[in-house]
Amino acid sequence: MAHAHTQGQQHPIGLYLKIWGLLFLLSTLSYLVDYFQFQGLMRWSLIILFMLLKAGLIVAIFMHMAWERLAIVYAILLPPGCLLVLVGLMAAEADYTLLSRLYFFSGNE
Amino acid sequence: MATESVTNPQPPGLRGLVSDWASDKDAFKQVSWGKAMMWIFLLSDTFIFSCFLTGYMTVRISTTADWPNPSEVFALTIAGQSIPLILIAIMTFVLISSSGTMAMAVNFGYRRRRLPAALLMLTTALLGATFVGMQAFEWTKLIEEGVRPWGNPMGAAQFGAAFFMITGFHGLHVSVGVIYLSIVAFKVLRGDYERRGNYQIIEITGLYWHFVDLVWVFIFAFFYLW
Numbered sequence: 363m364a365h366a367h368t369q370g371q372q373h374p375i376g377l378y379l380k381i382w383g384l385l386f387l388l389s390t391l392s393y394l395v396d397y398f399q400f401q402g403l404m405r406w407s408l409i410i411l412f413m414l415l416k417a418g419l420i421v422a423i424f425m426h427m428a429w430e431r432l433a434i435v436y437a438i439l440l441p442p443g444c445l446l447v448l449v450g451l452m453a454a455e456a457d458y459t460l461l462s463r464l465y466f467f468s469g470n471e
Numbered sequence: 472m473a474t475e476s477v478t479n480p481q482p483p484g485l486r487g488l489v490s491d492w493a494s495d496k497d498a499f500k501q502v503s504w505g506k507a508m509m510w511i512f513l514l515s516d517t518f519i520f521s522c523f524l525t526g527y528m529t530v531r532i533s534t535t536a537d538w539p540n541p542s543e544v545f546a547l548t549i550a551g552q553s554i555p556l557i558l559i560a561i562m563t564f565v566l567i568s569s570s571g572t573m574a575m576a577v578n579f580g581y582r583r584r585r586l587p588a589a590l591l592m593l594t595t596a597l598l599g600a601t602f603v604g605m606q607a608f609e610w611t612k613l614i615e616e617g618v619r620p621w622g623n624p625m626g627a628a629q630f631g632a633a634f635f636m637i638t639g640f641h642g643l644h645v646s647v648g649v650i651y652l653s654i655v656a657f658k659v660l661r662g663d664y665e666r667r668g669n670y671q672i673i674e675i676t677g678l679y680w681h682f683v684d685l686v687w688v689f690i691f692a693f694f695y696l697w
Contacts, residue, residue, distance in 0.1 A: 382571035393560045413692035424681045433491035434499045445521045456532035
């Protein structure tokens with residue numbers, strides 16, 4: 363790692379090629395979820411699983427987060443956690459909007 | 472990583488986290504300011520894209536009309552057969568390939584082999600331009616089918632607004648990335664960084680490019696597959 367300090371991130375090319383292959387595989391799998399028309403919980407969990415695996419590989423290996431010090435890892439990766447709160451609030455609000463629309467506007471159209 | 476504590480004066484792990492943040496002058500040891508600032512810019516961009524995707528989620532949940540089925544909307548007829556979502560799948564593979572060539576360009580840069588580094592960066596830019604080209608094709612197709620930001624013939628009116636906003640903003644990022652990559656590749660070829668002896672600019676450019684790919688992973692999952 364002292365080496366990395368002076369000359370930047372150096373890793374074997376083979377590592378990048380492997381990750382490239384894995385990303386291709388995961389993309390194919392997520393495309394197949396749609397191709398074979400999985401529905402319901404199965405579809406959503408598979409989509410989320412492949413998405414998170416792909417995002418993790420890109421951030422950890424291609425963007426070199428796996429080799430950075432925790433100070434910057436946490437500074438960058440923790441703040442997006444706030445977004446989960448936003449998503450939760452907006453999902454609840456959207457449900458409320460939908461129920462209001464169904465309650466007040468159905469039958470009048 | 473075990474050798475880090477021997478060769479590196481900074482403590483590793485959680486102790487390192489505390490000592491880095493409690494230290495004088497800079498919190499991000501071993502990370503140049505250029506790289507730290509690119510990361511912070513990308514963090515802000517994460518929030519922008521997340522707000523778009525959250526807005527999309529909100530209108531999709533709250534609409535009483537049926538959401539158009541992306542699998543059918545983005546299907547292409549090839550050799551007489553309708554294949555669902557095929558253009559988007561190809562776009563995904565093109566963007567992932569561009570990320571692969573970018574990662575290798577960073578590597579060649581640090582090995583001070585500037586010709587392969589620049590050529591790989593230009594390949595990345597070319598793949599990015601291909602992606603934008605296919606996106607333009609997709610937009611044209613949808614506009615011809617009558618999709619507008621305020622309505623469309625397939626279902627919920629909000630579909631068009633979410634689609635044009637999210638993919639448009641992402642396409643803008645890819646286009647800017649193509650220009651950015653081309654400029655840096657040109658400077659690499661000209662030998663600017665050879666004189667300075669520092670090729671980290673390729674890694675910083677790479678961070679931006681990988682982020683564009685990263686955003687596409689989420690758009691692909693939430694907008695096209697969901």
